[in-house]
Amino acid sequence: MLRSMLTASTTLNQLQQQIDTISSNLSNSSTTGYKAKNTNFSELVRQQFDQVDEKNDNVAKARKTPPGLRLGVGAAMNARLVSDQGSIEKTERDLDIAFTSPYQYLQVNVNGNRQYTRDGALYLTPAAGNDNQLQLVTGDGYPVLDENGNPINIDDSMKQITISENGTLTASTGNAGDASQQFNLGVVQVNNPQELKSEGNNLFSLNGNAAAALEELNGANRQSIGIQQGALEMSNVDISKQMTDLISSQRSYQLNSRTITMGDQMLGLVNSVR
Numbered sequence: 001m002l003r004s005m006l007t008a009s010t011t012l013n014q015l016q017q018q019i020d021t022i023s024s025n026l027s028n029s030s031t032t033g034y035k036a037k038n039t040n041f042s043e044l045v046r047q048q049f050d051q052v053d054e055k056n057d058n059v060a061k062a063r064k065t066p067p068g069l070r071l072g073v074g075a076a077m078n079a080r081l082v083s084d085q086g087s088i089e090k091t092e093r094d095l096d097i098a099f100t101s102p103y104q105y106l107q108v109n110v111n112g113n114r115q116y117t118r119d120g121a122l123y124l125t126p127a128a129g130n131d132n133q134l135q136l137v138t139g140d141g142y143p144v145l146d147e148n149g150n151p152i153n154i155d156d157s158m159k160q161i162t163i164s165e166n167g168t169l170t171a172s173t174g175n176a177g178d179a180s181q182q183f184n185l186g187v188v189q190v191n192n193p194q195e196l197k198s199e200g201n202n203l204f205s206l207n208g209n210a211a212a213a214l215e216e217l218n219g220a221n222r223q224s225i226g227i228q229q230g231a232l233e234m235s236n237v238d239i240s241k242q243m244t245d246l247i248s249s250q251r252s253y254q255l256n257s258r259t260i261t262m263g264d265q266m267l268g269l270v271n272s273v274r
Helices: 002-027 057-062 219-224 239-272
Strands: 037-043 047-049 069-071 075-081 088-090 097-099 104-110 113-117 123-126 133-137 153-155 160-163 168-172 181-184 187-190 196-200 203-206 214-216 227-229 231-233
Touching: 002 037, 002 075, 002 239, 097 104, 104 203, 153 181, 160 227, 187 219
Parallel strands: 097 231
Antiparallel strands: 037 075, 047 069, 088 231, 097 227, 104 113, 104 187, 113 203, 123 133, 133 153, 160 168, 168 181, 187 214, 196 203
16 A cells, blocks of 8 residues: 555656646747657666466466566656747748757857757847947847857947848848948757757756757858748647647546545555454
8 A cells, every 4th residue: 555655656746747847838839939848758667576486387488477566666757858840930020030940059148158049039239338239139138149159249330130041140231332240140950959958938058068969050061050031930839739648647647646545545444443
């Protein structure tokens, strides 16, 4: 009875994490550039009790399963980032960009740390310490970095901005013959998306020392960048799948809760025996 209650309580904790993950996916179904997480379960270490002693060697060798009882201790939830390409929605806004390759991310500076995002809704804000320049930032105000890891500052006289497919930003006044500015957006290719750690606000960092998990797309590699200006990538959350998973996890939660209740009732009966 106690073992069943411990097993159920362990699984309940993991099911709650699954429900939290599904809730996060559903709440971000309209978030620009959001990448969903899929969940699955794996069995934890189990204990083997050899209570069967086969007298007949032929029978013992013919067994398809080990003799005795195999008692588990619950299940562990695993969450995997889904890197499938989201749908592209045109906005016709110059500072909106959408990645057309599912494994490419924009580099941003978050409080001195380099992080990555696919949210292409960008803005211009006055640059700190320079009234004549504007800084390219994300919707949360984090500076967007160029290919050298530096913030992108544009003269406030520049009125027209174009961003090419390979991530080159060109700012101009819109008048023929005037000088223009060019910057290469800092873009990385993530070769192992599971090494990305979610930091909230649609941002990711590298999970530990996993520098080999990504590749900076500089020089000749910039030709592989896929960016569409005047558009945004929508969330890749499959709402129907998330709702199905939610129903399944709620039923599993109900079953394990019932297991604990029944175990408690059985212990109550044992304690009441005189």
